[in-house]
Amino acid sequence: xxxxxxxxxxxxxxxxxxxxxxxxxxxxxxxxxxxxxxxxxxxxxxxxxxxxxxxxxxxxxxxxxxxxxxxxxxxxxxxxxxxxxxxxxxxxxxxxxxxxxxxxxxxxxxxxxxxxxxxxxxxxxxxxxxxxxxxxxxxxxxxxxxxxxxxxxxxxxxxxxxxxxxxxxxxxxxxxxxx
Amino acid sequence: xxxxxxxxxxxxxxxxxxxxxxxxxxxxxxxxxxxxxxxxxxxxxxxxxxxxxxxxxxxxxxxxxxxxxxxxxxxxxxxxxxxxxxxxxxxxxxxxxxxxxxxxxxxxxxxxxxxxxxxxxxxxxxxxxxxxxxxxxxxxxxxxxxxxxxxxxxxxxxxxxxxxxxxxxxxxxxxxxxxxxxxxxxxxxxxxxxxxxxxxxxxxxxxxxxxxxxxxxxxxxxxxxxxxxxxxxxxxxxxxxxxxxxxxxxxxxxxxxxxxxxxxxxxxxxxxxxxxxxxxxxxxxxxxxxxxxxxxxxxxxxxxxxxxxxxxxxxxxxxxxxxxxxxxxxxxxxxxxxxxxxxxxxxxxxxxxxxxxxxxxxxxxxxxxxxxxxxxxxxxxxxxxxxxxxxxxxxxxxxxxxxxxxxxxxxxxxxxxxxxxxxxxxxxxxxxxxxxxxxxxxxxxxxxxxxxxxxxxxxxxxxxxxxxxxxxxxxxxxxxxxxxxxxxxxxxxxxxxxxxxxxxxxxxxxxxxxxxxxxxxxxxxxxxxxxxxxxxxxxxxxxxxxxxxxxxxxxxxxxxxxxxxx
Ligand SMILES: Cc1ncc(C[n+]2csc(CCOP(=O)(O)OP(=O)(O)O)c2C)c(N)n1
Numbered sequence: 001x002x003x004x005x006x007x008x009x010x011x012x013x014x015x016x017x018x019x020x021x022x023x024x025x026x027x028x029x030x031x032x033x034x035x036x037x038x039x040x041x042x043x044x045x046x047x048x049x050x051x052x053x054x055x056x057x058x059x060x061x062x063x064x065x066x067x068x069x070x071x072x073x074x075x076x077x078x079x080x081x082x083x084x085x086x087x088x089x090x091x092x093x094x095x096x097x098x099x100x101x102x103x104x105x106x107x108x109x110x111x112x113x114x115x116x117x118x119x120x121x122x123x124x125x126x127x128x129x130x131x132x133x134x135x136x137x138x139x140x141x142x143x144x145x146x147x148x149x150x151x152x153x154x155x156x157x158x159x160x161x162x163x164x165x166x167x168x169x170x171x172x173x174x175x176x177x178x179x
Numbered sequence: 180x181x182x183x184x185x186x187x188x189x190x191x192x193x194x195x196x197x198x199x200x201x202x203x204x205x206x207x208x209x210x211x212x213x214x215x216x217x218x219x220x221x222x223x224x225x226x227x228x229x230x231x232x233x234x235x236x237x238x239x240x241x242x243x244x245x246x247x248x249x250x251x252x253x254x255x256x257x258x259x260x261x262x263x264x265x266x267x268x269x270x271x272x273x274x275x276x277x278x279x280x281x282x283x284x285x286x287x288x289x290x291x292x293x294x295x296x297x298x299x300x301x302x303x304x305x306x307x308x309x310x311x312x313x314x315x316x317x318x319x320x321x322x323x324x325x326x327x328x329x330x331x332x333x334x335x336x337x338x339x340x341x342x343x344x345x346x347x348x349x350x351x352x353x354x355x356x357x358x359x360x361x362x363x364x365x366x367x368x369x370x371x372x373x374x375x376x377x378x379x380x381x382x383x384x385x386x387x388x389x390x391x392x393x394x395x396x397x398x399x400x401x402x403x404x405x406x407x408x409x410x411x412x413x414x415x416x417x418x419x420x421x422x423x424x425x426x427x428x429x430x431x432x433x434x435x436x437x438x439x440x441x442x443x444x445x446x447x448x449x450x451x452x453x454x455x456x457x458x459x460x461x462x463x464x465x466x467x468x469x470x471x472x473x474x475x476x477x478x479x480x481x482x483x484x485x486x487x488x489x490x491x492x493x494x495x496x497x498x499x500x501x502x503x504x505x506x507x508x509x510x511x512x513x514x515x516x517x518x519x520x521x522x523x524x525x526x527x528x529x530x531x532x533x534x535x536x537x538x539x540x541x542x543x544x545x546x547x548x549x550x551x552x553x554x555x556x557x558x559x560x561x562x563x564x565x566x567x568x569x570x571x572x573x574x575x576x577x578x579x580x581x582x583x584x585x586x587x588x589x590x591x592x593x594x595x596x597x598x599x600x601x602x603x604x605x606x607x608x609x610x611x612x613x614x615x616x617x618x619x620x621x622x623x624x625x626x627x628x629x630x631x632x633x634x635x636x637x638x639x640x641x642x643x644x645x646x647x648x649x650x651x652x653x654x655x656x657x658x659x660x661x662x663x664x665x666x667x668x669x670x671x672x673x674x675x676x677x678x679x680x681x682x683x684x685x686x687x688x689x690x691x692x693x694x695x696x697x698x699x700x701x702x703x704x705x706x707x708x709x710x711x712x713x714x715x716x717x718x719x720x721x722x723x724x725x726x727x728x729x730x731x732x733x734x735x736x737x738x739x740x741x742x743x744x745x
Binding site for chain 2: 065
């Protein structure tokens with residue numbers, strides 16, 4: 001089966017070690033995680049994992065099932081890129097003299113990037129988009145002597161009407177109920 | 180002075196176990212777990228502790244105890260080496276889905292991460308081999324951790340769980356209260372069985388001419404042997420079992436057609452590739468069952484029922500994958516289905532079975548010449564114990580022989596290491612089985628190799644006077660590996676030939692009776708002596724050195740390429 005880039009989204013309880021349990025599922029199958037983002041959700045105590053991985057559909061289905069099987073994972077689902085709107089955020093640190101000399105304003109406008117911080121000797125530029133977009137800007141900014149570049153993992157939202165997240169709102173408030 | 184209403188974390192652990200109906204613990208003490216053992220000293224009446232001789236033994240024993248009693252096994256070990264010694268046993272329980280709660284002690288929380296004496300990161304180490312685990316660093320987390328542990332271990336697809344408790348958490352005083360857990364929002368214990376699935380299944384069954392039912396371990400775990408029995412009584416659909424599903428159905432049930440897999444029976448393996456419908460109930464299409472997956476069951480529609488959704492479509496694509504509790508499934512479908520399998524189809528199994536009887540079974544169970552064979556010993560013991568014993572096996576030829584030739588009739592009467600194939604499982608598992616069923620005859624079939632991996636548990640058998648009957652099939656070889664070397668490596672017996680100690684003498688050193696039998700004419704009498712003996716007994720049987728287990732599906736071959744002899 002052909003490999004493709006998939007995005008797996010999982011919701012879980014916020015417990016120590018769960019990240020480890022999830023990554024083990026990938027390492028065991030010799031799968032490399034392209035990007036991983038973990039963050040809290042709008043629901044207190046529930047975390048969202050966004051995992052980007054290249055694999056065959058067959059394997060993605062099995063891996064997603066294994067993630068959902070973890071007792072503290074609430075839901076897991078996989079998407080192809082067409083199913084989702086997704087973004088990464090990139091930050092670029094550039095010496096201030098280069099930024100002034102070379103008319104950075106035009107670049108910012110053209111690439112829909114923003115200046116987010118100015119210090120005595122450098123500026124920080126932010127761009128949100130797909131990997132290709134932030135990479136493109138990287139190339140453009142290269143002559144500006146990029147001092148530092150950093151890019152986040154992917155976050156995504158599904159185009160389906162009933163997203164996994166709507167299910168969150170239906171969740172019981174308490175993690176567990178005792179007898 | 181302790182405030183009256185407060186107790187220590189250690190005592191809280193024990194009280195919580197009692198609340199979860201635990202009465203037996205298998206374990207071994209050490210530094211970090213001393214507070215817990217100190218409290219255990221006062222709880223002798225409610226909690227019986229079995230002191231094993233190695234923590235691996237505690238893990239296997241706890242698993243076997245769980246299997247023969249239907250309760251949850253509980254196991255204690257100290258930090259560091261005590262905990263790491265458990266790992267083989269935890270993994271074994273994990274692959275065979277047995278509910279065991281492991282409690283390991285940990286260094287004081289102030290020392291975590293400092294490479295303190297006997298500190299190991301047991302939570303990380305056990306993560307890939309437990310269903311769930313956690314670390315507890317203060318006493319008031321203990322009740323919830325234990326309640327969750329039992330909930331996860333026993334519900335859904337069962338499995339081992341582990342709680343790592345720091346020494347300071349054991350010593351800390353707190354106000355204790357305990358309630359069991361009823362539900363957890365992230366975890367569904369019983370998937371809903373929908374009508375459509377049942378209707379679809381009924382339709383597939385009704386149009387099938389050659390249906391075959393696979394009964395797996397899930398039926399035992401789901402307590403559904405009666406429901407299975409009703410289903411096959413009504414439909415007479417030929418029923419084959421997996422190794423761990425061996426005791427889901429009595430072998431004299433007319434629908435029973437034998438065991439699947441590499442050393443299973445001839446007929447069900449061959450006819451897997453003839454069937455037009457396979458109903459796979461609580462089994463997971465292990466590679467030892469399927470052989471070459473690309474040539475597996477190609478003529479059959481597949482209905483796969485499992486409580487673990489991740490098993491569905493994992494190894495074999497199902498035409499109808501039903502995520503359900505197996506008991507509910509059988510109840511529903513038996514009520515609504517009107518179907519009787521075709522007699523001609525059923526007869527195909529008998530015809531093929533006659534071949535196996537003739538070419539394999541007769542020679543193995545009723546030989547007249549040559550050295551004693553494992554099969555004949557097992558068949559004799561099957562008869563002599565009225566098929567009513569609990570059979571524990573180790574791993575290797577002894578295991579396949581035990582599964583093949585003891586004629587099981589009771590659910591959960593075969594305790595064997597399936598998924599992991601752990602040599603050394605047998606003796607400690609026999610300890611656990613006998614502790615769980617003190618009035619039953621427990622027979623252990625083991626090899627000379629596997630026995631020596633955990634033979635220290637003779638000490639445990641001696642200490643608690645457990646009347647286990649230990650049968651060592653001594654072929655002076657690591658038999659199963661030697662068989663492969665013979666068949667596939669041109670008889671190059673690399674490191675599989677081993678001299679053995681005087682086993683009965685070893686037993687005697689532990690105060691256990693024993694003897695050797697090597698002649699067929701003495702076999703009957705010796706077996707009687709063993710069975711009549713009041714207490715543990717070790718019988719070493721000198722068997723044919725180069726005997727092989729057949730039938731066999733050679734590695735890489737398809738199930739219908741199973742062969743009866745070399
Ligand atoms: C812990 C462990 N080590 C190695 C193996 C590989 N192995 C499988 S069967 C076997 C031979 C078992 O020999 P023995 O215990 O004498 O039993 P027999 O096959 O002769 O009945 C070996 C080495 C294993 N299953 N488990």
